[in-house]
Amino acid sequence: MSRLHLAIQKSGRLADQSRELLKQAGIKVQDTKTGLTARATNFPLDLMLVRDDDIPTFVGDGVCELGIVGLNVLEEYRLGQDDDVEIIARLGFGSCKLMIACHENEAFEIASLEGKRIATSYPRMTRHFLAEKGIDAETVTMQGAVELAPRLGIADYVCDLVSSGQTLEANGLKPVDTVLESESVLVRTLKPVDGAMAELVDALKARTDGVIATSESKYIVLNAPENALADITRILPGAEAPTVMPLLGRQGQVAVQAVCRESVFWETLEELKVAGARDILVMPIEKMML
Ligand code: PRT
Ligand code: ZN
Numbered sequence: 001m002s003r004l005h006l007a008i009q010k011s012g013r014l015a016d017q018s019r020e021l022l023k024q025a026g027i028k029v030q031d032t033k034t035g036l037t038a039r040a041t042n043f044p045l046d047l048m049l050v051r052d053d054d055i056p057t058f059v060g061d062g063v064c065e066l067g068i069v070g071l072n073v074l075e076e077y078r079l080g081q082d083d084d085v086e087i088i089a090r091l092g093f094g095s096c097k098l099m100i101a102c103h104e105n106e107a108f109e110i111a112s113l114e115g116k117r118i119a120t121s122y123p124r125m126t127r128h129f130l131a132e133k134g135i136d137a138e139t140v141t142m143q144g145a146v147e148l149a150p151r152l153g154i155a156d157y158v159c160d161l162v163s164s165g166q167t168l169e170a171n172g173l174k175p176v177d178t179v180l181e182s183e184s185v186l187v188r189t190l191k192p193v194d195g196a197m198a199e200l201v202d203a204l205k206a207r208t209d210g211v212i213a214t215s216e217s218k219y220i221v222l223n224a225p226e227n228a229l230a231d232i233t234r235i236l237p238g239a240e241a242p243t244v245m246p247l248l249g250r251q252g253q254v255a256v257q258a259v260c261r262e263s264v265f266w267e268t269l270e271e272l273k274v275a276g277a278r279d280i281l282v283m284p285i286e287k288m289m290l
Contacts, residue, residue: 002196003044004204005064010035010049014184017093018068024215025207044200055187060084062191065201072098072122072161072182079124087185088205092212094184096163098122099175100129103150108176113137113157119149120159122179129159129179147171210288218264219283221257223247228276229254235271238262259285 008018022029022040029047031038038047048064056077059067061084074085100118102108113135120126123139130137140155147167149155161182162168162175186208188201220239224232233242238261247253256277264282272280 001044002194002200003046004066004197004200005046005048006204007048007050007055007058007064007067007069009052009055009068012052014052014068014070014094017091017184021068021091021093021208021211024211025204027207043204045204056085059187059189060191062189062193065189065193065197066204067187068184069187070094070096070182071185072096072125072180074185074187075180075182076122076124079128084190085187086190088188089186089208089212091184091186091208092215094182096161096182097175097178098125098159098180098182099162100177100179101147101158101160101162101168101173101175102156104169104172104174106174110135110177116156117154118157118159119146119155121146122159125179126159147173206289209290213261213290214285214288216261216263217285217288218260219257219285220260220264220280221255221283222272222277222280223253223255224275224277226252226254229256231275232256232272232277233258235268235275236260237264237268 009015019029027043027045028041029038030041036049038049048058050058052069052073055067055069056074058064068091078085102112106112110133113130115137117138117140118126119140119142121141121143123141126139140149142149146158146160148171149158150173151171158173159179165175168175186205193201220236229244233239236242236258239258242256242258245255247255269280
């Protein structure tokens, strides 16, 4: 029987959440002794535990049908060659931005980059960004500690990943322009796979889609006057067609139930109350099959 191969980061920022996604999808994983692979015990799936930089190559070559990788790593890979990997889901974790940064006191404008040196671990994306802006500048490729480059005199600017911004700040730098907004993505190979394998890919994707939808969704129940329904459905975040039922013995009052596909904040509840809603319940959803 066919088994799917999924490449995930062995250790690092995406490793735990990649495994958590599988766990949420009901897939139990057992590590092997080598530490290079792991095996699902209740789904036909083998994991390849690798460095994140190698994941696009594994998937592109078809060694793994699927992979979980940062969009930043994927896009850098894709700029170097023909399309052989396709994004099939955005996973919402590992968010960060690839940004140009300059000295904290500089009055930066994009033309400042002209003729300068930019240190980065993402030379293809940086050059692509510069070309789109019509800037002629040089990239200096570094594998790590990019933020030290200006201080060491290796480069004038950096193009690096930023999440909280603390690393840049600690090095006297500030982010000034965004090259890419990144998050982790589920990718599949564009190499042909047989029918049984294609079905497994679809089955795993359906489960991960369910996990993502569930984590973003809430089930809302409330009571309201019937004439407030238009306002209430407008306020409910990402709810398509709420269920509306009459309330026994309460003329003109209805119960509304809806799946909200976006975050439900306290502000939303306050707005609902102003619109006439009462007895508002917000409940987590455990599983969802779309
Ligand atoms: O060993 P392996 O090659 O697999 O791992 P790695 O060391 O190359 O990558 P890792 O584990 O550090 O990151 C994996 C992925 O996490 C990246 O490719 C991104 O998609 C994502 N990610 C999210 C980040 C960050 N946030 C992040 N902040 N990757 C790196 N950083 C670094 C950044 O390079 C900078 O040095 O964190 C520093 C900045 O953080 P702040 O919070 O100070 O701005
Ligand atoms: Zn890496």
